[in-house]
Amino acid sequence: MLARMEISADSLRRTAALAGFAWTDAELEAIRPAVQRLVESLAELERLPLGAVEPTTQYRVL
Amino acid sequence: MADLGRMIATKQVSPVEVVQTHLDRIAALDPKLRAFITICPDAALESARAAEADLVAGRTLGPLHGVPWAPKELYSTKNIRTTGGSKILADSVPADDATVVARLARAGAVLLGKLNMHEFAYGPEGLNAHYGDTRNPWSADTHRVAGGSSSGSGAAVAAGLAPGSLGSDTGGSIRIPASLCGITGLKPTYGRVSRAGVLPLAWSMDHVGPMTRSARDCALMLGAIAGYDPADPTTSVLPVPDYGAALTGDVKGLRVGLLRAHFTDAATPDVRAAVESAAKALEGAGAVVDEVSLTHVAHVATASAVIVASEALAYHATWMRTRAQDYQPDVRERLRLGAFVTGAHYVRSQQIRALLTREVDEALARRDVLLAPATPLVAPVLGERETTLGDGPSDVRAALLRCTRPFNFSGHPACAAPCGFTAGGLPIGLQVVGRPFDEATVLRAVDAYQRITDWHARRPTAA
Numbered sequence: 001m002l003a004r005m006e007i008s009a010d011s012l013r014r015t016a017a018l019a020g021f022a023w024t025d026a027e028l029e030a031i032r033p034a035v036q037r038l039v040e041s042l043a044e045l046e047r048l049p050l051g052a053v054e055p056t057t058q059y060r061v062l
Numbered sequence: 063m064a065d066l067g068r069m070i071a072t073k074q075v076s077p078v079e080v081v082q083t084h085l086d087r088i089a090a091l092d093p094k095l096r097a098f099i100t101i102c103p104d105a106a107l108e109s110a111r112a113a114e115a116d117l118v119a120g121r122t123l124g125p126l127h128g129v130p131w132a133p134k135e136l137y138s139t140k141n142i143r144t145t146g147g148s149k150i151l152a153d154s155v156p157a158d159d160a161t162v163v164a165r166l167a168r169a170g171a172v173l174l175g176k177l178n179m180h181e182f183a184y185g186p187e188g189l190n191a192h193y194g195d196t197r198n199p200w201s202a203d204t205h206r207v208a209g210g211s212s213s214g215s216g217a218a219v220a221a222g223l224a225p226g227s228l229g230s231d232t233g234g235s236i237r238i239p240a241s242l243c244g245i246t247g248l249k250p251t252y253g254r255v256s257r258a259g260v261l262p263l264a265w266s267m268d269h270v271g272p273m274t275r276s277a278r279d280c281a282l283m284l285g286a287i288a289g290y291d292p293a294d295p296t297t298s299v300l301p302v303p304d305y306g307a308a309l310t311g312d313v314k315g316l317r318v319g320l321l322r323a324h325f326t327d328a329a330t331p332d333v334r335a336a337v338e339s340a341a342k343a344l345e346g347a348g349a350v351v352d353e354v355s356l357t358h359v360a361h362v363a364t365a366s367a368v369i370v371a372s373e374a375l376a377y378h379a380t381w382m383r384t385r386a387q388d389y390q391p392d393v394r395e396r397l398r399l400g401a402f403v404t405g406a407h408y409v410r411s412q413q414i415r416a417l418l419t420r421e422v423d424e425a426l427a428r429r430d431v432l433l434a435p436a437t438p439l440v441a442p443v444l445g446e447r448e449t450t451l452g453d454g455p456s457d458v459r460a461a462l463l464r465c466t467r468p469f470n471f472s473g474h475p476a477c478a479a480p481c482g483f484t485a486g487g488l489p490i491g492l493q494v495v496g497r498p499f500d501e502a503t504v505l506r507a508v509d510a511y512q513r514i515t516d517w518h519a520r521r522p523t524a525a
């Protein structure tokens with residue numbers, strides 16, 4: 001999982017490539033602030049004590 | 063819709079007259095509102111003439127016989143293009159109707175055309191770079207947003223271009239435009255209405271539902287579209303109740319929980335006062351009102367964004383590799399964020415989803431419905447990025463989604479309806495949330511409120 005850190009263009013490029021996307025430097029730079037915010041929000045989720053909670057996998061369909 | 067259906071059934075008006083009147087209004091007002099992407103005058107008039115011939119011959123298909131409507135542009139419609147508000151699907155013409163479109167056709171409803179939306183339903187403002195931004199009919203000249211993603215549905219129903227619509231709701235896309243445009247919109251329980259033939263945004267969060275002027279009309283449309291569909295494995299086999307019969311106007315003893323903290327207390331002063339006033343009105347009609355807060359809701363914004371970004375990118379991955387330049391910029395950026403979310407993040411978000419669902423269930427174990435703002439603010443101006451809510455500054459997009467997406471997360475039914483206006487004449491929206499598959503009680507509460515107030519009956523002067 002991504003840890004809390006300053007997101008560099010290189011790390012964005014590598015992560016995007018792993019997901020199968022080849023985005024230009026300009027495109028990556030454009031989304032860098034949004035990814036930074038996302039990563040910081042995800043770090044907050046990481047701190048929640050959720051260990052034993054069963055995740056939702058079905059949607060109450062009767 | 064109910065009134066039109068009655069007038070048609072009793073031959074006070076003909077379906078052809080009704081459809082022509084709506085087509086005339088569309089021709090006069092839509093160039094300014096941009097509610098429609100595709101208008102189908104010939105097909106609509108042909109359907110209206112067939113409906114009229116049936117009536118003359120003594121054949122009637124029910125209360126929607128000959129009544130016009132228009133779906134959001136992401137419902138598959140046989141031989142009518144279904145773009146999803148995108149350039150990518152600009153020439154896509156489905157071979158079949160979505161299940162719910164076919165059900166409304168079998169009920170005799172007449173399709174007028176297809177309604178504008180935020181591209182691929184991925185935005186709460188209702189912006190569209192390809193077909194134009196829908197304007198809010200309450201303030202078209204000052205360029206306020208209609209709300210999204212079902213922006214055309216909100217504007218068209220409010221302006222009288224269509225008496226009813228079907229929107230879709232992944233984070234609030236029915237209830238946000240309903241709130242901002244002063245109409246009534248219902249997101250049913252997840253599994254109550256088929257999504258087959260509806261372009262997805264995020265499969266586990268997408269809901270299909272009616273957008274009309276009143277709870278009574280929502281009940282009418284919901285009754286026609288709800289129920290099991292073998293083409294959508296998430297639909298429920300539970301029987302569909304008579305929603306119209308549930309609208310008794312009686313809320314004596316109804317247990318209502320006013321959602322505080324994240325919801326009512328965080329709204330702008332106008333919205334907070336209107337929602338509190340609505341709670342008092344229900345109390346005056348015999349409901350028992352108390353206050354409740356949801357603690358896990360604080361994490362819904364991030365967890366919801368993770369789930370929607372992951373599922374949306376999964377659907378759009380091929381186009382994002384080959385036609386990324388054809389998306390409008392804000393949608394392209396949101397889709398790209400999905401590439402930076404891991405499987406572990408997705409599961410963690412589903413854990414939060416389980417916690418919130420349980421918490422809402424617990425709140426509803428002792429109450430029949432919950433009450434909250436549908437949106438904590440009224441319609442923003444096009445291009446406005448920042449706003450101030452009751453608990454401080456907020457990004458406009460986050461503010462619009464704030465009160466609605468918890469119930470996409472949990473799957474509970476939720477209905478938005480007008481509960482007042484600002485001094486500047488902009489509608490304020492209330493939200494009523496109910497137990498799973500208990501849309502009847504949600505609609506009963508909203509209908510009872512609409513019997514003792516007239517907010518839902520007001521019309522924008524420009525329209």
